[in-house]
Every structure is written in C-alpha cells, then in structure tokens.
Amino acid sequence: MNRFLKRLFELSQADARLVVGLMSGTSLDGLDIALCRFTGCGLATCVEVLHAATFPYSEDFKQDLRSVFSKREVDLEKVTLLNAKIGEVHGDQILRALKDWGVDPSAVNFIASHGQTIYHAPKRFHGLTTYPNATLQIGDGDHIAFKTGIITISDFRQKHLAAGAEGAPLALYGDYILFSSSSENRVLLNIGGISNFTYLPALQSGGIICSDIGPGNTMIDLLTKKYFNIPFDDGGQIAARGKVCRKLLAELIAHPFFHEPLPKTTGPELFNTNYLEAAIINSGSTGLAAEDLITTVTQFTAEAIAKGIKEGCNAPSLAIYASGGGSHNQYLINSLRQLLPQCKIDRFESLGVSADAKEAVLFAVLANETVCGSKVDTGAGPAVTMGKISLPD
Known part of the structure; x- marks a missing residue:
C-alpha cells in the first residue's frame, strides 16, 4: 500500500x-x-x-x-x-x-x-x-x-x-458541526467579499438554512480603492462621514436577486462596479461625493444582510455572531443593530474561535x-x- x-x-x-x-x-x-x-x-x-x-x-x-x-x-x-x-x-x-x-x-x-x-x-x-x-x-x-x-x-x-x-456557501457544514446550540437560535454571519449566513435553530430542530444574501465588502472596497487609494474602509470611518442617498439605495436593493427565495448564491460577478454604475444612472444619482457613495453602499450592504436574515430565520429571538472583514466595520454593524433591533449581535470570537x-x-x-x-x-x-x-x- x-x-x-x-x-x-x-x-x-x-x-x-x-x-x-x-x-x-x-x-x-x-x-x-x-x-x-x-x-x-x-x-x-x-x-x-x-x-x-x-x-x-x-x-x-x-x-x-x-x-x-x-x-x-x-x-x-x-x-x-x-x-x-x-x-x-x-x-x-x-x-x-x-x-x-x-x-x-x-x-x-x-x-x-x-x-x-x-x-x-x-x-x-x-x-x-x-x-x-x-x-x-x-x-x-x-x-x-x-x-x-x-x-x-x-x-x-x-x-x-x-x-x-x-x-456555495459551504460554511453550512462546519457551522453545523462546531456551533450548533441546544439553547440558542444562532445566526453565523460572515461578511467577506460576499455576505452569507448559517441559521442554526436551537435543539437542531430542523429549519437549518445557509445562504449568500448579497454584497459584503466587495463594492465598498472597490470605492475606497478608487477614491482614496486604500484597500478598505477601516472601521467604517469613511462611511460615518457621508450621507445615504435614498434614491440610489432604493435602486441598489431593487435587483431581482433580493426577491429570489433562499438559499441562493452570488458573487462579484453580480455585485461589482457595473452594478453600481447602472444603479447610479437609473436612479439619477450622478455627481455624488465619494463619502456619500461609500456610505450608501455600506448601508446597502447592511440592508441586504438584514433582509436575508429576516426572510430566512423565523425564530422570535436570534443571536447573530459576525465574522469576516465586514465585522470590523463599525458603521455597518451599527446599521445592522438598527435594522435588527430584536437580535443580539456579537463578535464571532465569543464562540471561542477567532473571527478572522x-x-x-x-x-x-x-x-x-x-x-x-x-x-x-x-x-x-x-x-x-x-x-x-x-x-x-
């Protein structure tokens, strides 16, 4: 042998x-x-x-x-x-x-x-x-x-x-093996280039779901590279300086992807510069300041995540554990807390494994x-x- x-x-x-x-x-x-x-x-x-x-x-x-x-x-x-x-x-x-x-x-x-x-x-x-x-x-x-x-x-x-x-996403399998809980309805949220989550109902009672839910850092990073020549918005500091353009936000979230049932997958093949430029034109939002673009796209990311979690997780109380680069973006996390006030949102490290x-x-x-x-x-x-x-x- x-x-x-x-x-x-x-x-x-x-x-x-x-x-x-x-x-x-x-x-x-x-x-x-x-x-x-x-x-x-x-x-x-x-x-x-x-x-x-x-x-x-x-x-x-x-x-x-x-x-x-x-x-x-x-x-x-x-x-x-x-x-x-x-x-x-x-x-x-x-x-x-x-x-x-x-x-x-x-x-x-x-x-x-x-x-x-x-x-x-x-x-x-x-x-x-x-x-x-x-x-x-x-x-x-x-x-x-x-x-x-x-x-x-x-x-x-x-x-x-x-x-x-x-x-994709394959996180389902490892999440299920390592982080299932008998007492807590858990959402393991990964905000990488693309955002995805695994929903683990308490007592492993069925209804587990794992799905991509939209952009994570991909579009934000493209903008910070283009306008500020930096790889990412450290801590969400740029997003905190700008204002949300509601017309552009509505156009970004109107894509048919967000009406497709879970589970589903996506990638930068969809959420990219072309996607953003088309939304800017269609919403009549040309001429926005760089900070306002980054704030709006960060808010879009938060709203896409919140929409997916609301649709996929039918428990009255949820504990969300966030990982990935986006979990360090304080503007993004604060927006999620406002959009999901009934949920506890915590760092993934509290489960005993480094988020990174x-x-x-x-x-x-x-x-x-x-x-x-x-x-x-x-x-x-x-x-x-x-x-x-x-x-x-």
Whole structure:
C-alpha cells in the first residue's frame, strides 16, 4: 500500500489529528492559515485552534489575481499559470507559518486548501440550459502537497456541485458541526467579499438554512480603492462621514436577486462596479461625493444582510455572531443593530474561535470529515463528503 494512503487510514483511526486550514477569499488580500488540533468527527468534533494568521499577498500577486478574477473573458494562459503559481505561493506561505510557529511540517497530518475562487457561475446567472451549476477555484493541491511534503485535501466545492447544489456557501457544514446550540437560535454571519449566513435553530430542530444574501465588502472596497487609494474602509470611518442617498439605495436593493427565495448564491460577478454604475444612472444619482457613495453602499450592504436574515430565520429571538472583514466595520454593524433591533449581535470570537480564522477552520473541518467522518447530513444541503486528496509524491 502507498505509504501516504496507509497514513490516511491510520489517521482515520487516530485519537487526534493536526490539520492546517487555508482560506483565500474574494477580497484577494491574503491567505488565512489556521493550525488546528481535531478530536472526533461529525457532531462529536472538538477543535482547538493552536495558531492562526493572515499572510498578505504582494501587490504584484494581487494584480495577477485581479487579472482573472470574476471576469467572463480572460487570458487562458494566465489562468493556467496561476493555477500552478497559487499552489506554490500557498505552499511557501504554509512553510513560513509553520516556521514562525515552531512547528515541524512532518508533525502536520494534512492540509485543507480552499484555493482561490476566480469565477462563480450558478445556472441562475449563466442561463444556459444545457450547462450545470459551476464554480472554479484554482491553486493546485498537488503543488501544495509536493512543496510542503504534507497530504493536501482541496477543491471541496466540486462535490457540492456534482450533487446538484451551487457549490456555495459551504460554511453550512462546519457551522453545523462546531456551533450548533441546544439553547440558542444562532445566526453565523460572515461578511467577506460576499455576505452569507448559517441559521442554526436551537435543539437542531430542523429549519437549518445557509445562504449568500448579497454584497459584503466587495463594492465598498472597490470605492475606497478608487477614491482614496486604500484597500478598505477601516472601521467604517469613511462611511460615518457621508450621507445615504435614498434614491440610489432604493435602486441598489431593487435587483431581482433580493426577491429570489433562499438559499441562493452570488458573487462579484453580480455585485461589482457595473452594478453600481447602472444603479447610479437609473436612479439619477450622478455627481455624488465619494463619502456619500461609500456610505450608501455600506448601508446597502447592511440592508441586504438584514433582509436575508429576516426572510430566512423565523425564530422570535436570534443571536447573530459576525465574522469576516465586514465585522470590523463599525458603521455597518451599527446599521445592522438598527435594522435588527430584536437580535443580539456579537463578535464571532465569543464562540471561542477567532473571527478572522473562522473560514480556514471550517475548511479544516471539512478535511477532517473527509479523512475520518462520513457524509455530513445537515438537512439543508446535499449529504456529501467533499475534497480531493493530493499525495506529496
């Protein structure tokens, strides 16, 4: 038997496993790396996050990613080259993280790599009747495995698609395993490039839902880059200086996406500069100050999130735990508190896991299930085991 396959079999029976989880999101700002110790699987899973950090991408690398990200027409050679390059870059960043943490790579049992999403194409978007739902993440797992010498599990979203779903959001599975509560109706809200949530009713009584609900930071970041040459609105300070343009806000929230039933998926393929420019023209809102544009788009983000939570969560009381870059935007969070006065809104850290590490941890959970669990049946998505296994040699 191949020694790595034998090792996987042994790990499936082991008392504990040491796993590196990776996440690179639609913000394209860097790689989140979390080193986790797992015991158990399924609803008996226990995880201890030993180390976590974000390793920023160089500006040149970001530009490379932007050249193929969320575009219908791209240079196919560049996509091919980046598939290998991202794998190598992520491998280097993993080795750097382990060195910083004083951890020998040989002590790590496997890596869980999300890869880099470059295009999301559910059938609702592409409208081509002879083609299925699709999504594409690049950053080849074999390159990571070879560079690090560590078994790598990657490309998790394709099994979700193969089972008839849309490939996103996958947070449902890890949220269900790690954060279900017997006493509290929980909403786990992630405000990344796109906003999504998992609703976990108390006592796991059914009615679990996980869905994208609209933009997160994507459109805000585009505006701060364009007008202020900064990557994001730190703490929502710019939004706090401006005024909401109600005509533009109404046009932004009028898109048919917000009338589609949950669950659903979306991405920067919809919520982008073209979306904003069309809304500005259609609402007769040309000539707005930069601060007012950012305030309005931030308020739009808050209202899209609140709308989705109101539609998807039918409990009288909710505890919302916010993660992702948008959870640091105080203007956005304050707007959510005003729109959802009946809800408790808290930082995700109160559940015992760093908000910034959450998504990397959730993919480590999926890899742990691949090795020692079974297909995860939440009742709210396909019951499947996800991830492709790459061996180091």
